[in-house]
Amino acid sequence: xxxxxxxxxxxxxxxxxxxxxxxxxxxxxxxxxxxxxxxxxxxxxxxxxxxxxxxxxxxxxxxxxxxxxxxxxxxxxxxxxxxxxxxxxxxxxxxxxxxxxxxxxxxxxxxxxxxxxxxxxxxxxxxxxxxxxxxxxxxxxxxxxxxxxxxxxxxxxxxxxxxxxxxxxxxxxxxxxxx
Amino acid sequence: xxxxxxxxxxxxxxxxxxxxxxxxxxxxxxxxxxxxxxxxxxxxxxxxxxxxxxxxxxxxxxxxxxxxxxxxxxxxxxxxxxxxxxxxxxxxxxxxxxxxxxxxxxxxxxxxxxxxxxxxxxxxxxxxxxxxxxxxxxxxxxxxxxxxxxxxxxxxxxxxxxxxxxxxx
Numbered sequence: 001x002x003x004x005x006x007x008x009x010x011x012x013x014x015x016x017x018x019x020x021x022x023x024x025x026x027x028x029x030x031x032x033x034x035x036x037x038x039x040x041x042x043x044x045x046x047x048x049x050x051x052x053x054x055x056x057x058x059x060x061x062x063x064x065x066x067x068x069x070x071x072x073x074x075x076x077x078x079x080x081x082x083x084x085x086x087x088x089x090x091x092x093x094x095x096x097x098x099x100x101x102x103x104x105x106x107x108x109x110x111x112x113x114x115x116x117x118x119x120x121x122x123x124x125x126x127x128x129x130x131x132x133x134x135x136x137x138x139x140x141x142x143x144x145x146x147x148x149x150x151x152x153x154x155x156x157x158x159x160x161x162x163x164x165x166x167x168x169x170x171x172x173x174x175x176x177x178x179x
Numbered sequence: 180x181x182x183x184x185x186x187x188x189x190x191x192x193x194x195x196x197x198x199x200x201x202x203x204x205x206x207x208x209x210x211x212x213x214x215x216x217x218x219x220x221x222x223x224x225x226x227x228x229x230x231x232x233x234x235x236x237x238x239x240x241x242x243x244x245x246x247x248x249x250x251x252x253x254x255x256x257x258x259x260x261x262x263x264x265x266x267x268x269x270x271x272x273x274x275x276x277x278x279x280x281x282x283x284x285x286x287x288x289x290x291x292x293x294x295x296x297x298x299x300x301x302x303x304x305x306x307x308x309x310x311x312x313x314x315x316x317x318x319x320x321x322x323x324x325x326x327x328x329x330x331x332x333x334x335x336x337x338x339x340x341x342x343x344x345x346x347x348x
Contacts, residue, residue: 112240113334115315140239140273144239146241
């Protein structure tokens with residue numbers, strides 16, 4: 001039977017309560033956020049710097065980029081301790097969504113206006129010459145759909161958090177039933 | 180397999196800052212042609228013996244817009260140093276729709292439309308073949324009066340120190 005959205009939210013909150021009830025995981029979450037937020041703030045605006053990631057990129061931050069950086073850093077800060085909790089309690093962690101979210105968030109600003117796509121397409125074009133023409137349109141598409149890509153990255157991180165929260169709860173149930 | 184994929188992804192990200200210069204010209208190519216906003220066809224040869232910045236941009240590119248803003252801030256410095264800037268939209272805007280070159284400059288750096296040392300236009304196919312074979316959305320050349328390319332870079336908003344060094348030469 002499929003769980004309702006309210007049920008999913010309830011499970012998520014229960015898992016967060018369980019994990020962050022332990023001081024070590026709460027501290028790990030805070031530390032992750034403290035590291036991830038500046039990283040996102042330097043990565044997300046790098047489409048304005050031709051792919052150069054660093055404090056200089058922060059000059060180009062907009063309210064939209066701030067919002068995505070806080071959201072993604074927050075989700076990462078919740079997801080990693082939850083995954084660590086599940087792993088430590090013998091559960092399996094789901095890395096595909098979280099890793100996908102990270103890659104999409106980092107890759108998007110670099111795909112436009114940096115040499116990344118031209119290098120990759122150039123390598124493909126060495127074998128299939130016609131492929132050389134697709135490099136710029138791909139960059140154009142990414143550049144004009146950046147908000148969509150960042151939303152997908154955020155959704156992937158949210159899915160990663162939810163998946164790992166379920167595993168953390170599953171571990172907790174297994175532990176409690178074995179007692 | 181998963182590890183190999185992420186390793187390759189990280190390697191690709193690591194390659195993003197440096198522009199591979201192997202296939203790019205090392206000196207001014209006089210016959211490379213472009214069309215100005217006024218509809219005239221010109222060749223780069225007409226700008227020989229000048230300190231030159233040749234900058235190709237796509238109108239949908241974020242670093243190009245940011246670069247235009249920064250270049251407008253430094254317009255007086257460039258003019259004083261005798262630098263002629265040839266600002267061109269990449270051929271067919273890179274095959275992706277976007278604002279016209281006039282609208283792009285008007286939006287982000289309107290003063291440059293009337294600056295006497297700025298030539299604004301659109302790269303022709305031959306120009307793109309010579310100066311942008313890698314299909315970059317944002318690439319510029321700094322060319323000395325003797326025709327030799329002093330530097331090739333992208334995103335002048337972030338690499339203005341390179342331009343300043345060129346001005347100071």
